[in-house]
Amino acid sequence: MTDDRPQATEHDVALIGRATQQRAMVLGALVVVEGFISAQALHRRLVADGSPVGLSTVYRTLTALVEAGRADVVRAADGERLFRHRPGPDHRHYLICTECGLSLPVESGPVERWAARIARTSGFADVRHAVELSGVCPDCDRKADQTADQAQGP
Amino acid sequence: MTDDRPQATEHDVALIGRATQQRAMVLGALVVVEGFISAQALHRRLVADGSPVGLSTVYRTLTALVEAGRADVVRAADGERLFRHRPGPDHRHYLICTECGLSLPVESGPVERWAARIARTSGFADVRHAVELSGVCPDCDRKADQTADQAQGP
DNA sequence: GTTTTTGCAAAGCTTTTGCAATCCG
DNA sequence: CGGATTGCAAAAGCTTTGCAAAAAC
Numbered sequence: 609m610t611d612d613r614p615q616a617t618e619h620d621v622a623l624i625g626r627a628t629q630q631r632a633m634v635l636g637a638l639v640v641v642e643g644f645i646s647a648q649a650l651h652r653r654l655v656a657d658g659s660p661v662g663l664s665t666v667y668r669t670l671t672a673l674v675e676a677g678r679a680d681v682v683r684a685a686d687g688e689r690l691f692r693h694r695p696g697p698d699h700r701h702y703l704i705c706t707e708c709g710l711s712l713p714v715e716s717g718p719v720e721r722w723a724a725r726i727a728r729t730s731g732f733a734d735v736r737h738a739v740e741l742s743g744v745c746p747d748c749d750r751k752a753d754q755t756a757d758q759a760q761g762p
Numbered sequence: 763m764t765d766d767r768p769q770a771t772e773h774d775v776a777l778i779g780r781a782t783q784q785r786a787m788v789l790g791a792l793v794v795v796e797g798f799i800s801a802q803a804l805h806r807r808l809v810a811d812g813s814p815v816g817l818s819t820v821y822r823t824l825t826a827l828v829e830a831g832r833a834d835v836v837r838a839a840d841g842e843r844l845f846r847h848r849p850g851p852d853h854r855h856y857l858i859c860t861e862c863g864l865s866l867p868v869e870s871g872p873v874e875r876w877a878a879r880i881a882r883t884s885g886f887a888d889v890r891h892a893v894e895l896s897g898v899c900p901d902c903d904r905k906a907d908q909t910a911d912q913a914q915g916p
Numbered sequence: 917g918t919t920t921t922t923g924c925a926a927a928g929c930t931t932t933t934g935c936a937a938t939c940c941g
Numbered sequence: 942c943g944g945a946t947t948g949c950a951a952a953a954g955c956t957t958t959g960c961a962a963a964a965a966c
Contacts, residue, residue, distance in 0.1 A: 625921080626919095626921070626964090627965080628921065630922070647955085647956080648954095648955075660923095661922090662923040663924095664922080664923065664957075665922060667955095667956065668922090671956095683837045683841065687841050687843075687930080687954085687955075688954085688955065689841070689955085689956085703884055705886070714880050714884070718872055718873075718875075718876040719873055722872040722876075730857055730866065730868070730897070732859070732898060732899055732900070732903075733898040733900075733903040735857070735896070736895070736896055736897065737894065737895050737896075738892075738893070739892070739893050739894075740892045740893075741877060741880060741889060741891050742891075742892075743887055743888050743889035744886060744887040745886055746886070746887075780941080780945060780946070782939075784946080785946090800930090801931080802931095816947060816948040816949070817948085818933085818948065818949080819946080819947060821931065821932075822946085822947090840930095841955080
C-alpha cells in the first residue's frame with residue numbers, strides 16, 4: 609500500500625481558508641518532497657499520482673502557504689520559483705544542488721549576525737535578507753565526472 | 763549641453779566583442795544610472811533619450827556584460843532581473859532600497875568567509891552564493907511615515 | 917443557500933531566438 | 942568583402958487572471 613505518506617494536512621490546510629481536497633493534496637505533496645520544488649514539478653507529481661489538481665490551484669495554494677508562513681520560497685537561477693514546506697517557525701538557509709534539487713540546511717549564524725549588523729548600522733528600515741547557496745552535490749558531481757570521461761573517450 | 767555624462771564606453775565595449783554604437787549606448791546608459799535597473803527600464807530610457815536601440819540588443823548586451831564580469835545582476839522579488847554596472851573587479855553585495863532602488867555596497871567579508879567555509883565543508887562542488895539585502899532607505903522611510911501620518915488624520 | 921474555490925483557457929510578463937538586413941573592421 | 946551584430950516579430954517559459962461550474966460551510 610501507499611499510505612505511509614506524511615499527512616499533517618487537514619489541520620494545516622485550514623490555516624489558508626477552506627479545507628479542500630485539492631489544498632490537502634498540494635500540501636501533502638509538498639511535505640513529501642522534503643526539499644525545494646517548483647510549482648510545475650509539484651503539479652506533474654500530483655497528476656502522476658492520480659491527483660488531478662489544476663495548475664492554477666497549485667500556484668494559488670503555494671502562494672497562500674507562503675503568505676501564511678507555512679512555506680519558503682527561493683528563486684532559481686533561471687527565474688523559476690521553488691517552494692519548500694516549512695516544518696518549524698525558524699528562518700533557515702539552504703545549500704541547494706543545481707542538478708537534482710537536493711537541499712541541505714546550513715549553519716547560518718554568521719550570516720544572520722552580519723545581516724543584523726548591517727540592518728542596525730545602515731539606517732535602513734525593515735531590512736530583509738535572502739541568501740542562496742547553490743552548487744553540485746557529491747552524487748551529481750560524480751555522475752558529471754563520469755559523463756565527462758566518457759565524452760572525451762575511454 | 764549634455765556632455766557631462768560618464769563615457770568610459772568605447773574602451774569597455776570592446777571587451778564584449780565588436781565596438782558598436784548600440785553597445786556603447788547601452789553601456790553608457792547603464793553607467794549613468796549608477797544603480798540597479800531592469801533591461802526593459804534601460805531600454806525605455808534609451809528610447810526616450812533618442813537612442814533607438816532594440817530591446818533584444820539591450821538584453822544581449824547586458825548578458826554579455828555580466829558574462830564579461832562588467833555588470834552585476836540580481837533578481838527582484840517579482841522575478842525581473844536587475845543589472846548594474848560594475849566599476850571594479852571585485853565581487854560585492856548591496857543593500858537595495860525597495861522603494862527607490864538606491865543601492866549601497868556593504869561590507870561583505872563575513873558572508874564571503876561563511877560561504878567559503880560551507881563550500882569547503884559541504885562536499886558540494888562549484889558552490890556559489892547570492893546574497894540580497896533589501897530594506898527601506900532613510901529618505902523613503904521618512905516619506906512613508908509622513909504618508910502614514912496623513913492617512914490616519916492630522 | 918451563499919460564498920469560496922476550482923479548472924480551463926486565455927492573457928501577461930520577462931526573456932530568448934530565428935533570420936534577413938546592416939554594419940564594423 | 943565577410944563575418945559579427947542588429948532589429949523585428951514570433952516563440953518560449955513561468956505565472957496570473959476571468960469566469961462558469963462545483964464544492965464547502
